[in-house]
Amino acid sequence: MAAQPKAAEAPKAPAKATPKPAAPVAAPKGKWRIQLGAFSAKARAESQWKLLTGKVGGLSAHSHYVEQSGAVSRLQAGPFATQEEAARLCAKVKAAGSDCLVKTM
Numbered sequence: 894m895a896a897q898p899k900a901a902e903a904p905k906a907p908a909k910a911t912p913k914p915a916a917p918v919a920a921p922k923g924k925w926r927i928q929l930g931a932f933s934a935k936a937r938a939e940s941q942w943k944l945l946t947g948k949v950g951g952l953s954a955h956s957h958y959v960e961q962s963g964a965v966s967r968l969q970a971g972p973f974a975t976q977e978e979a980a981r982l983c984a985k986v987k988a989a990g991s992d993c994l995v996k997t998m
Contacts, residue, residue, distance in 0.1 A: 925979040926958070926971030928994040929986060935959050938968040941991075948989045951982060972998060 929945060932938045938959045946953040952970060960967040973979035979995045986993040 923972040923974040923978075924998050925973040925976050926969040926996050926998055927973070927979050927983045927986065928996050929968040929970060930992060932966045932968065933964060935961070935966045938966045941968055942970075945986065945989070945991060948991075949982075949985050951985065955982075969996065 930938065930941050932941070942957045955970045956972075958969045958971075960969060970982075971979065973982070976995060983993040983995055
């Protein structure tokens with residue numbers, strides 16, 4: 894009796910590569926921040942942050958800080974590596990119609 898031809902084997906799926914873990918993102922470094930306003934209440938500073946991140950491209954890529962000094966809450970963003978980098982984003986904030994100051998930490 895003749896041997897029957899073997900059915901073609903289904904090709905095996907290539908082995909899945911194990912994804913490499915993402916490299917940890919370094920914390921931003923720098924001694925520069927931009928100040929986006931000073932408010933009588935922290936809630937107003939937080940509101941301004943939400944408004945500005947919707948209007949100013951690149952702002953949301955930075956951390957925001959609300960610094961208390963007595964009765965004043967100062968809204969700041971950063972840190973920036975250089976004064977020039979802070980000034981560039983500050984110019985965008987001003988172009989969107991808001992005040993902005995470059996500050997050192």
